[in-house]
Amino acid sequence: xxxxxxxxxxxxxxxxxxxxxxxxxxxxxxxxxxxxxxxxxxxxxxxxxxxxxxxxxxxxxxxxxxxxxxxxxxxxxxxxxxxxxxxxxxxxxxxxxxxxxxxxxxxxxxxxxxxxxxxxxxxxxxxxxxxxxxxxxxxxxxxxxxxxxxxxxxxxxxxxxxxxxxxxxxxxxxxxxxxxxxxxxxxxxxxxxxxxxxxxxxxxxxxxxxxxxxxxxxxxxxxxxxxxxxxxxxxxxxxxxxxxxxxxxxxxxxxxxxxxxxxxxxxxxxxxxxxxxxxxxxxxxxxxxxxxxxxxxxxxxxxxxxxxxxxxxxxxxxxxxxxxxxxxxxxxxxxxxxxxxxxxxxxxxxxxxxxxxxxxxxxxxxxxxxxxxxxxxxx
Numbered sequence: 318x319x320x321x322x323x324x325x326x327x328x329x330x331x332x333x334x335x336x337x338x339x340x341x342x343x344x345x346x347x348x349x350x351x352x353x354x355x356x357x358x359x360x361x362x363x364x365x366x367x368x369x370x371x372x373x374x375x376x377x378x379x380x381x382x383x384x385x386x387x388x389x390x391x392x393x394x395x396x397x398x399x400x401x402x403x404x405x406x407x408x409x410x411x412x413x414x415x416x417x418x419x420x421x422x423x424x425x426x427x428x429x430x431x432x433x434x435x436x437x438x439x440x441x442x443x444x445x446x447x448x449x450x451x452x453x454x455x456x457x458x459x460x461x462x463x464x465x466x467x468x469x470x471x472x473x474x475x476x477x478x479x480x481x482x483x484x485x486x487x488x489x490x491x492x493x494x495x496x497x498x499x500x501x502x503x504x505x506x507x508x509x510x511x512x513x514x515x516x517x518x519x520x521x522x523x524x525x526x527x528x529x530x531x532x533x534x535x536x537x538x539x540x541x542x543x544x545x546x547x548x549x550x551x552x553x554x555x556x557x558x559x560x561x562x563x564x565x566x567x568x569x570x571x572x573x574x575x576x577x578x579x580x581x582x583x584x585x586x587x588x589x590x591x592x593x594x595x596x597x598x599x600x601x602x603x604x605x606x607x608x609x610x611x612x613x614x615x616x617x618x619x620x621x622x623x624x625x626x627x628x629x630x631x632x633x634x635x636x637x638x639x640x641x642x643x644x645x646x647x648x649x650x651x652x653x654x655x656x657x658x659x660x661x662x663x664x665x666x667x668x669x670x671x672x673x674x675x676x677x678x679x680x681x682x683x684x685x686x687x688x689x690x691x692x693x694x695x696x
Contacts, residue, residue, distance in 0.1 A: 319382035319472035326377035354517040355527035397466035456487040555685035567653040579691035594688040608679035611656040617672035625672040
């Protein structure tokens with residue numbers, strides 16, 4: 318097993334270009350499944366390619382298994398990489414594709430056959446070993462690419478958006494197979510790059526959320542590192558709060574009133590709200606942002622007053638198991654989203670009232686930093 322350490326890692330493509338990766342400090346424990354996620358252009362694949370040895374490191378140090386590998390060639394890093402494209406040899410069978418890398422290394426034929434059969438069994442490819450890639454579905458081809466990595470028995474698996482070329486059903490199926498693979502060969506560390514937060518939330522032991530744009534230059538590349546539930550329940554900034562969660566968190570402008578005993582009192586569009594955060598550092602009248610997730614809001618009786626807002630339904634998206642209601646508050650406030658049961662009988666134009674518990678609210682200061690929540694939350 319191999320622990321991976323990024324120590325102040327940075328990447329700049331030329332002397333005059335902005336930093337693509339800035340001061341990345343990440344520790345991936347041995348056997349851990351770590352997912353790099355973030356908006357397009359944030360450097361997810363660049364960071365992965367630096368681990369693989371396919372990109373030079375401009376500054377900082379990278380350690381794999383305690384060994385500094387900045388200048389170590391890819392073949393000597395003990396890695397196996399699965400790319401977005403399957404990159405299979407079309408004239409070779411599944412068996413030959415999976416065995417090719419070991420043959421190049423001069424491995425024993427008997428040992429190669431054993432490793433190929435073991436990998437095929439794990440990935441349910443045994444009955445396909447004699448087929449050519451053109452006779453396989455997209456999901457099967459991706460599993461062959463994964464099998465080609467497994468037979469090398471690497472210290473670290475690298476996945477660069479391996480599901481992007483698959484349709485929705487195959488993405489779900491292959492995602493489950495990758496999760497099972499991690500459990501079955503848990504001795505190897507895994508780094509997985511995706512732009513899909515559902516993949517990140519469902520696969521990861523820990524998530525590394527990366528920033529993009531000017532924030533990379535001023536704040537560094539890493540926005541937050543933590544378990545999926547950490548990032549969902551304890552986002553450390555507005556950026557993390559809005560990125561994690563689907564539909565994304567509603568953010569409303571608010572004004573701070575007072576703080577006491579792990580609670581903050583704020584006003585939103587003239588309505589009083591209590592938020593379960595520590596806010597002693599704020600001053601009365603300070604502008605803040607209040608965050609409320611669509612799934613944590615609920616319909617309330619018309620005469621409700623505590624932690625509630627009046628709204629008008631402007632649009633409804635019916636998804637089957639749930640419906641998304643887009644609500645208009647008072648003029649000047651953003652449209653917000655409410656997630657309700659799919660059987661809702663509400664219609665556009667109806668006036669409703671929504672309510673959310675103090676324990677389910679988030680508060681952010683003017684710099685977009687989250688105030689510490691004071692409730693017991695899932696790990």
